[in-house]
Amino acid sequence: MSKTEAIKYTEAFEELQEIVSEIEAGEISVDELSEKVKRASLLIGICKKKLATTEEDVNTILQELDAADDGSGHTLA
Amino acid sequence: MPQNQNGKQIFSLLEVTQSIKRTVAKRYGSSFWVTAEMNKLNRYQRSGHCYPDLVEKKDGKVIAELRAILWKDDYDRINANFQRTLKEPLKDGIKILFSTSITFDPKYGLSLQILDIDPSFTLGDLEKEKQETIKRLQLEGIFGKNKQLQLPILPQRIAIISVESSKGYADFTNIFKSARDVWNYSFFQMLFPSLLQGDNAVRTLIAQLDRIQKVAHHFDVVAIIRGGGGDIGLSCYNHFALAKKIAEFPIPVITGIGHSTNETVTEMIAHENAITPTKLAEFIVQKFHDFSVPVQKAEEKIVDRCLRMIQDRKTEFTAAVKLFRSATANILVRNRNLVDRQVGSLLQQMTAQLARTNLLLQNTERNVTNLSPENVLKRGYSITRVNGTSVRSFGQVNIGDTVETLLYEGQISSQVMSKNKSEKNE
Numbered sequence: 001m002s003k004t005e006a007i008k009y010t011e012a013f014e015e016l017q018e019i020v021s022e023i024e025a026g027e028i029s030v031d032e033l034s035e036k037v038k039r040a041s042l043l044i045g046i047c048k049k050k051l052a053t054t055e056e057d058v059n060t061i062l063q064e065l066d067a068a069d070d071g072s073g074h075t076l077a
Numbered sequence: 078m079p080q081n082q083n084g085k086q087i088f089s090l091l092e093v094t095q096s097i098k099r100t101v102a103k104r105y106g107s108s109f110w111v112t113a114e115m116n117k118l119n120r121y122q123r124s125g126h127c128y129p130d131l132v133e134k135k136d137g138k139v140i141a142e143l144r145a146i147l148w149k150d151d152y153d154r155i156n157a158n159f160q161r162t163l164k165e166p167l168k169d170g171i172k173i174l175f176s177t178s179i180t181f182d183p184k185y186g187l188s189l190q191i192l193d194i195d196p197s198f199t200l201g202d203l204e205k206e207k208q209e210t211i212k213r214l215q216l217e218g219i220f221g222k223n224k225q226l227q228l229p230i231l232p233q234r235i236a237i238i239s240v241e242s243s244k245g246y247a248d249f250t251n252i253f254k255s256a257r258d259v260w261n262y263s264f265f266q267m268l269f270p271s272l273l274q275g276d277n278a279v280r281t282l283i284a285q286l287d288r289i290q291k292v293a294h295h296f297d298v299v300a301i302i303r304g305g306g307g308d309i310g311l312s313c314y315n316h317f318a319l320a321k322k323i324a325e326f327p328i329p330v331i332t333g334i335g336h337s338t339n340e341t342v343t344e345m346i347a348h349e350n351a352i353t354p355t356k357l358a359e360f361i362v363q364k365f366h367d368f369s370v371p372v373q374k375a376e377e378k379i380v381d382r383c384l385r386m387i388q389d390r391k392t393e394f395t396a397a398v399k400l401f402r403s404a405t406a407n408i409l410v411r412n413r414n415l416v417d418r419q420v421g422s423l424l425q426q427m428t429a430q431l432a433r434t435n436l437l438l439q440n441t442e443r444n445v446t447n448l449s450p451e452n453v454l455k456r457g458y459s460i461t462r463v464n465g466t467s468v469r470s471f472g473q474v475n476i477g478d479t480v481e482t483l484l485y486e487g488q489i490s491s492q493v494m495s496k497n498k499s500e501k502n503e
Contacts, residue, residue, distance in 0.1 A: 010230050013368065028388055032325045033383060035346045040379050048373040052367065054265040056234050061267060061292050068291040 007043070009050035016043040078161055091227060094183035105179040108192055113143075118167055125149035127167075131189065139326030145177070145189040155194045162196040163203065164308045174198035189203050190264050207315040210342045219324040225349050226329045231368055232297040234265040234363050235287045241268060245304020245335050245354040252358030262365045267296075273303040274310035286322050286330075293327050298361075301343070302354045305334035306488075314341035323347060386477070392465075442486050454485035471498050 019040045022028050027038055079086045088096075109339040113131040120127040127147040132139045156167045165171075168347070176193040180448035190266035198202040214220040239246040246268070256262045269285040272278040281299070289299055312333065313319065320342045323330045333356065334341070344350040447451065450460070468474055474493055482489045 008102075013230060013372070015373065016375050018362050020378050023386075024377055026303060026386075030386060032385065037379060040375065044372055044376055047368070050231060050233075051369055051372075052261050052263050054233055054263045056265040056295050057265075058267055061295050064286055 007046055009046055012043040012046040012050075016040060016047065019043070091183055094181070098181040101179055101181040107176040108176050110174060110187070111177055112172065112194075112198070113141075113170065114172050115167075117169050120152070125152065127152050128188075129191070129379070131283050143187070143189055147191045151192060155191075159194070159199070160194045160309050165203065165310060165312050165335075167194070167198075170276070171199050172202040174307065190262060201215050203312055205314070207312075210315050210320055211345070212315045213489050214320055214324055214346065217321070219321065220346055221275065222324045222332055223326055223346055226327075226348060227349060228329045229297045230364070230469060232296060232329075232364055233263065234297045235361070236267055236269060236296045237302055238269045238273075238299065239273050239302035240270060240273060243273070243302075245305060245333065246301045248304055249300070249302045249333065249354035249358045252355060252362060256362045256365065260365070260369065262362065262369075264361075273301075274313060276310075278310075279316045281312075282319055283322050285325060286359070298328060298348075298402055299326065299330045300357060301332045301334065301347075302331070302357070304354045308338050310337045311336055311341055314343035316342075318345060320346055331357060332362070337428060344368060367428070369483075383419040451485070454483070459484050471496070478499045 019036055022032075023036065079092065081087075094270045113133055114128040116132045118127055118129050126149050129145045129147060131143050131145050132141060133141040152167070159165060161168050174195040175189075175191045176195075177189040177191050179187065181187050181188050211220065237249065239249070250266060253262075253264045253266065257264065269289060271281040271285045273282075286299070289296065290488070311334065323343055326344045331349040331351075332344050332347040333354035334344060335353045340350070349357070349360060351360055384431045454460070462476075462481045462483065463474055463478055466473070468480065474480060474496060476493050478493050479490055480489065480493060
């Protein structure tokens, strides 16, 4: 897992909101600006990727269900 | 006719049953109203006749039981009436108030022939059941449990309980399809097929919820989707077992059951309920908007804000440069004035100094003029020379020497006759 994926999208979303309000409140100095913008663009990337992709796979879930069904000794008719 | 044999009067079975039939017909000549629980409807598809099992229970135990007959024509009329009033068909397990007459058939025995059923009685009973479900959920403290779960910011992975061929399922998934096309939103959907109405729905719905629960970590939300099925047979959604299952489900359960009757208990306790599958899908898509729009806005705000910030700094810098220039210009002017003043004062002082020196010089000149030999001679002094050299010492002159005496007006030559050295000069 890369560093980017390690940040959960909900955390990314919240941190992004924080940066926006900091910048809007004028709490960020010009010196910090470049760092913050770099960070924000990383976070925006994570959020946009989340909106556009899902990593679930029906077959994986079906396999898990089969395994669970075998374990409990019954299946749905 | 009974036969006599060894003093015994003997009846045939038919004679007995016919006697009972006559007695019953005489005793129970008119119809009357009865309440009972219809345990089983026992409808025969081919004939269309029903042979319901009627029971009365006390503390869960059957204390009276009787078979009934509901002929096809009566069934059709009563069932239509039921669906109109109750939004439910005649079915197993409901309490009924019915008009009946007692019949006895030599072959089939005693039974109640149902002539009419009052749907409002059953309606009240169903409503009572619904209220009981609500009360039990509240008593167990689970009525609001599913609502308390946190729906993920992006409810992206959806376990759908529905029927693939239903209109509701199509409506629901179409909204996601267009959200994908228009906004590039991504959803993961997996269908768990189930009956969605009627008594058997309770069992299949719970079975599918059980399956989803095993793989619940793959999903954000469960959506129960029904639509296009009319309003009949929804009392299953008031069933306690189903409602309990949903209330206690580990992830949010949302419902779009699509009907116009009163809200069922399932819909009441669901995390979110929408009146149609379309509206429910739109609810989810709205969550995506709520996420996407701030992200989009964040991008715009940051760019805008940064540009403005840089512009502000630039303006500040320009202002600072301007201020610096004006400040330095002032300092220059001030210093130049100072220099000018000092130059002026210096010139003045120099002139004065020169004048003083000049005066001194003039005095000196006068002194020097006074001391010139000519002026000295004028005042009566004279210079004595011998052999062209002025006499300054006594020894320079010998007796017989010719000396010249220089006066202001001319010179005198004389011969030294004698010399007397003055004592004070020795």
